[in-house]
Amino acid sequence: MIRPVNFTFNPETAVNNAFQVAGKSDNAQEKAAKEFDDFVNVLTSHGVDVTVVQDTPEPFTPDSIFPNNWISFHGNGTVCLFPMYAHNRRLERKQHVIDTVLTKFKITKVIDFSYYEHENLFLEGTGSVVLDRDARIAYACISPRTDKKVLQDFCKTMGYQGIAFRAIDRNKQEIYHTNVMMCATTRHIIVCLDTVADRDEKDELLETIKQSGKKVLEISMDQMDHFAGNMLQVKNKNGERLLVMSSQAYQSLNEEQMKRLAHHNKIIHSGLTTIETNGGGSARCMMAEIFLPVRNQTVI
Numbered sequence: 001m002i003r004p005v006n007f008t009f010n011p012e013t014a015v016n017n018a019f020q021v022a023g024k025s026d027n028a029q030e031k032a033a034k035e036f037d038d039f040v041n042v043l044t045s046h047g048v049d050v051t052v053v054q055d056t057p058e059p060f061t062p063d064s065i066f067p068n069n070w071i072s073f074h075g076n077g078t079v080c081l082f083p084m085y086a087h088n089r090r091l092e093r094k095q096h097v098i099d100t101v102l103t104k105f106k107i108t109k110v111i112d113f114s115y116y117e118h119e120n121l122f123l124e125g126t127g128s129v130v131l132d133r134d135a136r137i138a139y140a141c142i143s144p145r146t147d148k149k150v151l152q153d154f155c156k157t158m159g160y161q162g163i164a165f166r167a168i169d170r171n172k173q174e175i176y177h178t179n180v181m182m183c184a185t186t187r188h189i190i191v192c193l194d195t196v197a198d199r200d201e202k203d204e205l206l207e208t209i210k211q212s213g214k215k216v217l218e219i220s221m222d223q224m225d226h227f228a229g230n231m232l233q234v235k236n237k238n239g240e241r242l243l244v245m246s247s248q249a250y251q252s253l254n255e256e257q258m259k260r261l262a263h264h265n266k267i268i269h270s271g272l273t274t275i276e277t278n279g280g281g282s283a284r285c286m287m288a289e290i291f292l293p294v295r296n297q298t299v300i
Helices: 028-045 095-102 114-119 148-158 199-211 221-225 247-252 255-262 273-279
Strands: 071-073 078-081 109-112 130-132 137-141 161-165 182-184 188-191 215-218 232-235 241-246 266-270
Touching: 028 266, 028 273, 071 095, 078 148, 114 148, 130 182, 137 148, 137 182, 137 199, 148 161, 161 199, 182 232, 188 199, 188 255, 199 215, 215 255, 221 247, 241 247, 247 266, 255 266
Parallel strands: 078 109, 137 161, 188 215, 241 266
Antiparallel strands: 071 078, 130 137, 182 188, 232 241
16 A cells, blocks of 8 residues: 555546546645555554555655556566556556565566557556456456456456456446446455446356356445445455445445345445545555565564
8 A cells, every 4th residue: 555645636537537526635635644544554453464655755646545556466476567547647656666565575577568558558457457366357347548458468468357348437438447336355246237338248247257156246326436346355364354445435335235245254444535536546446455475484
């Protein structure tokens, strides 16, 4: 997780992120830093190992709080770097972040897909791609930030089956990132099916989920607008499964959804209103989950 130093409304990303709200950035950095710290405290209090990296003032990176868009970590020691739509977000690929990760984890290979930026083709990490790591399926809604060609390259390189589809919001705009309308856990695929208008694409999506052995947990368009699709399942140091979301997302869930999710996860949440409003992302976007092998601890 990247602690922000220059968090603010980013007009470069607002052109296709309908979740951002202009004019809501008063004291955004101060408020976002507090929300960030409170969120980290919630995670660590539930036994989650969090690697926090302090962002740098230069270069100016107002969205650095969302690292999962430019980097992903995989169990075989591979790190992937991704092509980013906004020019000022490309500056988030800072070596000190990787160096910090290297102090705790082993990296055997770095695969850099960012050269696609020269072709104006993008795939913004696990924002663009929702990975079902158990079934090796990569779900992706195509948008200006998620290109099918790059998706296919990623899937071929990393050994995933790619499932691409179109997803639109209530204003008929393409949803900018898959992880605001969809989330994969060990038991469920949480998804806003109302966003997938094409019948054939919806049928393929549902059949793929069925074949994966997981259950569909459907959320509404209104719940998606409250970031209920932007969740992440993590494990704490005791191996307990936690489903992490913002307080806004948590409060949007109904009793039946809560019951189904709580049966397999401990649900935890934190208030992220400033980050959600100005940045257009929520809890899941703030966490770049690390599956890398852990460095051996020195025994004295």
